[in-house]
Amino acid sequence: MKRVFLLLTLVAALFCIEAAAQVMSPSPAMLEQLKKLPLAEQEKIARQYGVNLDALNVATSANATADNNNQPLEPQTQRVNNRKTEQPDLEQDSAKVERFGMAMFDEQKSNFVLPSSMPVPDSYQLGADDTLLLQLYGKVNQQYELMVSREGDVHIPELGNILVAGLTFPEVKLLIKDRISQAMLGVNVAVSMGKLRTINVFIAGEAKYPGTYNLSALSSVTQALFAAGGVSDIGSLRQIQVRRQGNLVAEFDLYALLLQGNAAGDILLQHGDVVFVTTLAGMVQVEGEIRRPALFEIKQGETVADVLAMAGGIKADAYANAAILERLNAQRQRELLDLNLTTKQDLNRAVKPGDFLKVNAVSPRVNNQIALLGAVVRPGTYAYQSGMRVSDLIRSLWGDLHASADPDYALILRQPNLAEPEFTVLQFSVSSALGATGSAADVALAPGDKVLVFNYANDTYQRQEINRYFAKQYLKHQQSAQQNIGSMQDFNLLVEQVLSDTSLQQGKQASFIADIKIRDNLSASQLVERKPDFTPLSIEELRYEQQDWLKGTFEDFLSQTLHDKALMQLTPHLTRRELLYPVLVQLKKQARNGKQPNVVSITGDVIVPGEYPLAENTDLNRLIIAAGGVKASANLQRAELTRYWRDNTLNEPLEVTHLDVSLADVLNGSEVVTLQSRDNVNVFARADWNQARIVEIRGEVSFPGRYPVRNGETLSSVIARAGGLNNGAFIEGAVFTREMIKEREKLQMNKLAEQLKADVAIRALSAEKSLVNPADAIAMVNELQKQEPVGRFVVDLPAIVSGNDSADLEVEHGDILYVPRKNTAITVVGEVQHASSHRFKDGMSLEYYLEQAGGFRKRADESGIYVIRADGSVMLPSSNRWFAVTSEQLTPGDTIVVPLDTEYKDSLSLWTQVTQIFYQSAVALAAISSL
Numbered sequence: 069m070k071r072v073f074l075l076l077t078l079v080a081a082l083f084c085i086e087a088a089a090q091v092m093s094p095s096p097a098m099l100e101q102l103k104k105l106p107l108a109e110q111e112k113i114a115r116q117y118g119v120n121l122d123a124l125n126v127a128t129s130a131n132a133t134a135d136n137n138n139q140p141l142e143p144q145t146q147r148v149n150n151r152k153t154e155q156p157d158l159e160q161d162s163a164k165v166e167r168f169g170m171a172m173f174d175e176q177k178s179n180f181v182l183p184s185s186m187p188v189p190d191s192y193q194l195g196a197d198d199t200l201l202l203q204l205y206g207k208v209n210q211q212y213e214l215m216v217s218r219e220g221d222v223h224i225p226e227l228g229n230i231l232v233a234g235l236t237f238p239e240v241k242l243l244i245k246d247r248i249s250q251a252m253l254g255v256n257v258a259v260s261m262g263k264l265r266t267i268n269v270f271i272a273g274e275a276k277y278p279g280t281y282n283l284s285a286l287s288s289v290t291q292a293l294f295a296a297g298g299v300s301d302i303g304s305l306r307q308i309q310v311r312r313q314g315n316l317v318a319e320f321d322l323y324a325l326l327l328q329g330n331a332a333g334d335i336l337l338q339h340g341d342v343v344f345v346t347t348l349a350g351m352v353q354v355e356g357e358i359r360r361p362a363l364f365e366i367k368q369g370e371t372v373a374d375v376l377a378m379a380g381g382i383k384a385d386a387y388a389n390a391a392i393l394e395r396l397n398a399q400r401q402r403e404l405l406d407l408n409l410t411t412k413q414d415l416n417r418a419v420k421p422g423d424f425l426k427v428n429a430v431s432p433r434v435n436n437q438i439a440l441l442g443a444v445v446r447p448g449t450y451a452y453q454s455g456m457r458v459s460d461l462i463r464s465l466w467g468d469l470h471a472s473a474d475p476d477y478a479l480i481l482r483q484p485n486l487a488e489p490e491f492t493v494l495q496f497s498v499s500s501a502l503g504a505t506g507s508a509a510d511v512a513l514a515p516g517d518k519v520l521v522f523n524y525a526n527d528t529y530q531r532q533e534i535n536r537y538f539a540k541q542y543l544k545h546q547q548s549a550q551q552n553i554g555s556m557q558d559f560n561l562l563v564e565q566v567l568s569d570t571s572l573q574q575g576k577q578a579s580f581i582a583d584i585k586i587r588d589n590l591s592a593s594q595l596v597e598r599k600p601d602f603t604p605l606s607i608e609e610l611r612y613e614q615q616d617w618l619k620g621t622f623e624d625f626l627s628q629t630l631h632d633k634a635l636m637q638l639t640p641h642l643t644r645r646e647l648l649y650p651v652l653v654q655l656k657k658q659a660r661n662g663k664q665p666n667v668v669s670i671t672g673d674v675i676v677p678g679e680y681p682l683a684e685n686t687d688l689n690r691l692i693i694a695a696g697g698v699k700a701s702a703n704l705q706r707a708e709l710t711r712y713w714r715d716n717t718l719n720e721p722l723e724v725t726h727l728d729v730s731l732a733d734v735l736n737g738s739e740v741v742t743l744q745s746r747d748n749v750n751v752f753a754r755a756d757w758n759q760a761r762i763v764e765i766r767g768e769v770s771f772p773g774r775y776p777v778r779n780g781e782t783l784s785s786v787i788a789r790a791g792g793l794n795n796g797a798f799i800e801g802a803v804f805t806r807e808m809i810k811e812r813e814k815l816q817m818n819k820l821a822e823q824l825k826a827d828v829a830i831r832a833l834s835a836e837k838s839l840v841n842p843a844d845a846i847a848m849v850n851e852l853q854k855q856e857p858v859g860r861f862v863v864d865l866p867a868i869v870s871g872n873d874s875a876d877l878e879v880e881h882g883d884i885l886y887v888p889r890k891n892t893a894i895t896v897v898g899e900v901q902h903a904s905s906h907r908f909k910d911g912m913s914l915e916y917y918l919e920q921a922g923g924f925r926k927r928a929d930e931s932g933i934y935v936i937r938a939d940g941s942v943m944l945p946s947s948n949r950w951f952a953v954t955s956e957q958l959t960p961g962d963t964i965v966v967p968l969d970t971e972y973k974d975s976l977s978l979w980t981q982v983t984q985i986f987y988q989s990a991v992a993l994a995a996i997s998s999l
Contacts, residue, residue, distance in 0.1 A: 165353060168362040168378065169305045169326055173276070173298025188261045192286070194232050194240055195339070196220065199262030202244070207254040213262055227251055237261060269337050271296040273345035274303030288334045289320045292343050303345045306365050310335060311342040323365070327378060350421020354379045357386035357429045366419055372407065373415040375425065382409065387430045393417075394424040438513055441629065441639040442521040442647055443473035443529060448636055456513045458501040462521070465502060470640060474524040475499035477694050479681065480511060481518040481630070481651065490658045493651070493666065495683035495690055518630055520651070522644045525675045525696045529640045537638060541621060626650055644676055644696070651681050664745035670695045672751035673702035688734050688741035688749060701757040704732040709741065710748040763879045765790045767887035768797035782876045783885065784868050793869060798890040801938030801961040802865040807882040810859025817857060824849045862940040891938065891961040896921040898966035899928035908960040914945065917964055929969040936963040 194200075194216055202212040202224070214222040220233025227247055232240045241259040248257045264285045269292055272278050276297035283292060289310060299305060310318040320333035337343070348365060352375050355361045359380030366375065372393070382388055388409035397403050407414040409427070419425075436452040440461060445468055450461060462468045465475055480494040498521060500509040513519075523529060626649045629635045629642070639647060652667060659665035666682040668691060675696030683690065688709070692698060709727040731751065733739035761777045763786050770791025777786060783804075793799060828845040865887075867875035893905040894917050901922025909916075914933075924930055935943040938961030945957070 165355070166362055167351070168360070168364050169322055170298065172322075172326070173294065188237050188264075188286070189336075190236060190238050192237050192261075192336075193234055194237065195265055195285070196233065197265035198285070199264075200232075200240070200244075201260045201262045203258040203260075204248070204252075204255055205258070206256050208252065216265075224248075267337065267339035267341075269339075269341050269343060271343045271345070274300045274347055275343075275345045276300050276303070283337065285336075285339075287337050289318070289337065289343060290322070290325070290331075290334050292337060293345075296343075299345050302348050304348045304365060306367060307346040307349070308333075309344040309346065310337070311344060312338060313340070317341075323378065352419050352421070352423045352425060354425045354427075356391075356425075356427035357383040358427055359383060366421065370419055371415065372409070372417050372419055372425065375419055376409070376415075382427050383429075385430050386427045388427065391425065391427045394426070395420055396422050436515045438515070439518040439630070439636065440521075441518065441636055442478075442642070443470045443523045443640050444468055444521050445470060445640075447639050449633060452513065452515045452517075457506070457510045458496065458498070458513065458519070459505040459510050461513065461519060462498055462502070465499065469498070469521060470523070470529045472523045472527040472529050473498075474522050474644075474696070477522055477696075479520045479522075479651070479683065480513070481520065482514055483516050491654070493655070493681040493683040495681075495686060495694065497693075520647060522647055523640075523642075526643050526645075528643050531641055533638060534641045538621065538625075627653065630654075645678060648678075648680065652679055655681055666745055668743050668745070668747045668749070670749045670751065672707075672749075673699040673753045674751050675699065682743060682745055682747075686743055688729065688743060689737070691743060691749060692731075692735070698731065698735075698751055699753075701753045702731065703752045703754045704735070705730060707731050707752060708750045710750065711744070712746045712748075713744075761879075761881040763881075764884045765887075766884065767802075768794040768889055769887055770794065777879055780878055783863070783879050783883075784871070784876050786879055787869070787885070793887060796889050798888045798938070798961065799865045799869060800959065801888050801891050802863070803886040803888075803940070804861045804863045804865075805859045805884045805886075806861045806880060807859060808880065809861050810857045813857035813859060817853065817855065821849050821853045860940050865939070893960065894958060895963040896966070897963060899925040899968055900966050901925060908958075912958070914958065914964065917958075918966070924966065927969050929967045932967045932969075934965055934967075936965060938962060 196216050196218045198216045200212075200214045200216070200222060202210075202214060204210040204212075212224065214224065216222055216232060219231075221229040221231045223229050224244070224247070230243065230247060232243070235243070244259050245257055248255060266282050267285050267287070268280055269283050269287070270280050271292055275293070276299060278296065281292065281295050283295060287295075289308060293299070293308070305322040308320040308322065309316055310320065318333055318335045320335075324330040324332070325334060349368070350366050351363045352366050353363050354375060358376070359382070361379065364375055364378045376382065391407040391409050391414075393405040393407050394402055395405065407417065407425075409415060434449065437449045438452050438456070438461060439449050441447050444462070453460070465473075469475065475498045478496055478498050480496065481491050482494060483491040494511060496511045497509065501511065504510060528534075625635065626642075626646055628650075629639050629647070630650050655667055656665045667679050668682050668686070669677075669679045670691055671677045674692065675698075677695060680691060680694045698704070707729045709729050711725045711727065713723045713725070729741055729749070730739060734741055761779070762774050763777050764774045765786060766772050769787065772790065775786055775789055787793065825846065828842050828849070863877065864872075864875045868877075892908045894908050895905040896917055897903045900918065901924075904921055906917055906920045914935075918924070933945070935945070935958070937943060938959065943957070943962075
C-alpha cells in the first residue's frame with residue numbers, strides 16, 4: 069500500500085508539472101516505477117487522473133528505448149502501444165473444439181521473451197549499431213566497447229578504422245586479431261559481441277496484430293509471430309511467407325515445427341523484411357478415439373493419413389474398421405462416407421476443407437468374461453475358462469462371501485444368443501454347489517454369465533458406502549447447477565433416510581423406487597448448509613429438489629449395476645430388492661409381442677415379499693427360498709396360488725384361478741408345485757398366532773409396569789396381577805387409553821379440519837361480512853391438526869374394582885391405565901378471567917368456583933358451561949337449576965369448562981367443536997402428566 073501511495077503521489081506530481089509547463093516531460097525513473105505496477109493498477113491511476121494510458125506507455129517505451137541504447141521492446145509493451153490488451157473470455161465454452169497450434173500464442177500460457185543476450189551464431193553478419201567488446205591483454209591490458217558506425221566500420225584506438233559491415237562474426241574476430249597482432253607485438257585480444265542492433269520488421273496479412281515491430285537482429289519468424297500475438301482466426305499457420313526486398317526468400321510451415329521439430333523455415337529476419345501471414349485455406353475436424361482431437365489446417369493434396377498423423381494417430385481402443393467422414397458434396401449438402409483406416413485405399417483418400425472425421429471406439433463388451441456381483445468380497449469381472457463351474461468362481465463361503473450373504477439364494481443371468489439382448493435366469497444355492505462340486509448343483513458357467521449373490525433378508529453390508537457415493541454425486545450435481553450446496557455430512561443423513569425407506573410394500577407389485585420419500589421431520593441443518601455465493605432455496609424447495617434428483621439418480625444407478633464395472637464394486641452394499649431391480653426391469657422389457665414376463669410374486673408371511681424372476685424349472689419351494697423363507701407365524705397347512713392365464717392364440721379374456729397349496733408338503737419335498745409367469749403366492753398367517761399383547765399399568769398400584777396378557781383377559785385381572793390399587797388411588801379420575809380410539813380420533817380430527825377449511829373458504833368467497841380473518845381461521849385449523857389425540861376410553865373403574873362384571877372389559881395390546889393420586893381440586897378453564905384450580909369444598913356450588921376464577925370474560929358462552937368429570941364423562945347441568953347445582957353434583961377432580969361464544973366473532977357452528985377438542989385434550993393430558 070505504501071508503494072502504491074508513493075506512486076500515486078509521483079503520478080499526481082508528474083501531471084501537475086505537465087499542466088504547468090508543457091515543455092517539461094516526466095522523468096524516466098518515475099515512469100519506470102509506474103511501469104512496474106500491474107496493468108489493472110495502471111488503468112486505475114490513468115482513469116483517476118484523466119491520463120491516456122496508451123500515450124503514457126508510448127512515452128514510457130520511448131524513454132526506455134533511449135536508456136537501453138535502442139534495445140528491442142518487450143512484446144507486452146509493444147502490444148500496449150498498438151492496441152488495448154484483450155482480456156480472455158472466461159465464459160468461453162470449454163467443450164468447443166480448438167484449432168491445433170493456436171494455443172502456442174496464448175498470452176495466458178506463453179512465457180515468450182524476445183532474445184537479448186543469446187549466443188550469436190556464426191552466420192550472423194554485423195551491421196550498423198552492433199557493438200563489439202575487445203579485451204586486450206599481454207603487454208597492454210585494456211577494454212574497448214566499439215559500435216559499428218553507419219559507414220560499417222569500427223574505430224580501434226591506435227589502429228584506426230576497420231570495415232566490418234557485411235562480415236560474419238567469426239570473420240570479424242579473425243580480422244581484428246590479425247590487425248592487432250601485426251600492429252601491437254606481445255598483445256593478444258579477445259573479441260565478443262556486445263549489444264545487438266535492432267531491426268524493423270513489418271508483419272502483415274492475417275496476423276493477430278499486424279504492424280511494424282522493432283525486434284532484435286537475432287529474431288526469427290516464430291519470434292516475430294509471438295511479438296504480433298500469433299495469427300488471427302482466419303490466418304494460416306502453414307503458409308507464412310518471408311519477403312525481402314520484394315522477393316520471396318522463405319516459406320514457413322508451423323506444423324513442421326510443432327509436429328516434427330523441423331525449424332528449417334524458421335529463418336533469421338533482416339531489417340526491412342516482411343512477414344506475411346496468408347489466409348486460411350481450409351480445415352478438417354477430427355474427433356473420437358484419437359490422441360489429439362482438434363481442428364487441423366490442411367494443404368492441397370493432403371490425405372486422411374496426413375490428417376491422422378497430425379492428430380497423433382488413433383488410440384488403441386479405436387474401431388478403425390468403420391470411421392466416419394462427413395463432407396460437403398457438389399450440391400453443398402452434407403454426406404457421410406465410411407472409411408476403413410486399416411486399408412491404404414481409404415488412408416490415401418484426399419481430404420477437403422470442411423471435412424469432419426470421427427473415429428468411434430470399439431465395443432465396451434469383453435469376450436469370455438464372467439461378472440460376479442452382490443454380497444461377495446471381490447465383485448467384478450473374471451476370465452471365463454472352458455468347463456468352469458460355480459465352485460471355480462466362488463471357492464469358499466468363508467473367504468469369498470460376506471457374513472451377510474445368503475448362501476441358499478443366488479442367480480445366474482445368461483444370454484444364450486449373443487446376437488439377442490434377452491437373457492434367461494438360473495437359480496442355485498452357493499452352499500449346495502460348494503458341498504457337491506462337479507454335480508448338477510454346481511452349475512456349469514458360460515461366457516457372459518452374470519452371477520448374483522444376495523444378502524440375507526433385508527440385510528446390507530457397509531451401507532454407508534452407498535450414502536457416501538450419492539453424497540458425492542449430489543454435490544457435483546449442485547455445483548454444476550450453482551445451487552445450494554449441502555455439506556456431505558448432512559447429506560449422508562438425508563441419503564440414509566431416503567434409502568432406508570425403499571422397499572416393495574406387501575401386496576403391491578409397483579416399483580419400490582416409487583416408494584422413496586423424505587421424512588417430514590428432517591431438520592433444516594440436515595438439509596442444507598447455506599453458501600452466500602449461490603441463490604438460496606427454501607427448505608421445502610430443497611427437500612423436493614433433493615427427492616426428485618435422488619429418485620432418478622438411484623433408479624439409474626440400479627439399472628447400471630449389471631454393466632458398469634465401477635458400480636459393480638458397490639453391489640455388496642445393496643439390499644435384495646435393490647439388486648433384483650435391474651433384473652426385473654429387463655425381464656419385463658423382454659415381454660413383448662404377446663409374451664408374458666418371466667416374473668412371479670409372493671406376498672404374506674415371508675421374510676422378503678415382492679416380485680422375483682421366474683428362473684428355469686422354478687417351483688414354489690425355490691420361490692420361498694428366494695423370499696428368504698416363511699416366517700414363524702406362517703400357516704404351513706394352506707397357502708393360495710393365484711394364476712393369471714390366457715391363450716394368446718385365441719381372443720379370450722384373462723382367466724384367474726385360485727389354487728390351495730400345502731406349504732408343509734412343499735417344504736419337505738413331498739409335493740412339487742411348478743410356477744408360470746405372473747403367478748402370485750399368498751402365504752397366510754396362523755389364526756392362533758398373535759403377537760405379544762402388552763398392557764401397561766401406571767400410577768397408584770402396588771406393582772406398576774408392563775404386563776403381557778392373554779386373549780380375552782379383562783382389565784380387572786390385570787389390576788389384580790398388579791397387586792391392586794393403593795390406598796391413595798383416585799379411582800374416579802383414572803385415565804384409560806386405547807390405540808384404536810386414538811387412531812379413530814385422529815381420523816375425525818383430520819375430517820373436521822378439512823371441513824373447517826372448506827367452511828373458511830366458502831365464507832371468504834361469500835358476500836357476507838365475517839369478523840374472522842380467513843388467515844387467522846386457517847391458522848387455528850392448523851393448530852387443531854397439531855393436537856395429538858389421547859385415545860381416552862371412559863371406564864367405570866370403581867365398578868370394575870368392586871367386581872361388577874358388566875362394567876369390566878377385555879384389554880387389547882397397547883392399552884394403558886393411569887391411576888392418579890387422590891385429587892381434591894376443582895379446575896376452571898375457558899373464558900374466565902383467571903383459569904385456575906381450587907380446593908374442593910363440600911357444599912360449594914358451581915357459581916362459587918366461577919367467582920373464584922374471577923368471573924366470565926366478555927366472550928364467554930354462559931349458557932354453554934359444562935363439567936368434565938374426573939373419569940372423562942361430561943355432565944351438562946339442567947337449565948332450570950343452573951346456579952342451584954349442589955355440591956353433590958360436583959366431585960373432586962371435576963373440570964368446569966366455560967366455552968367461547970362463537971356468535972361473538974363468527975357464525976361458524978363448528979368453532980364450538982374446535983374449542984371442545986382443545987379443552988378435552990388439555991384436561992386429559994393434564995391428568996396424565998400429573999402421574
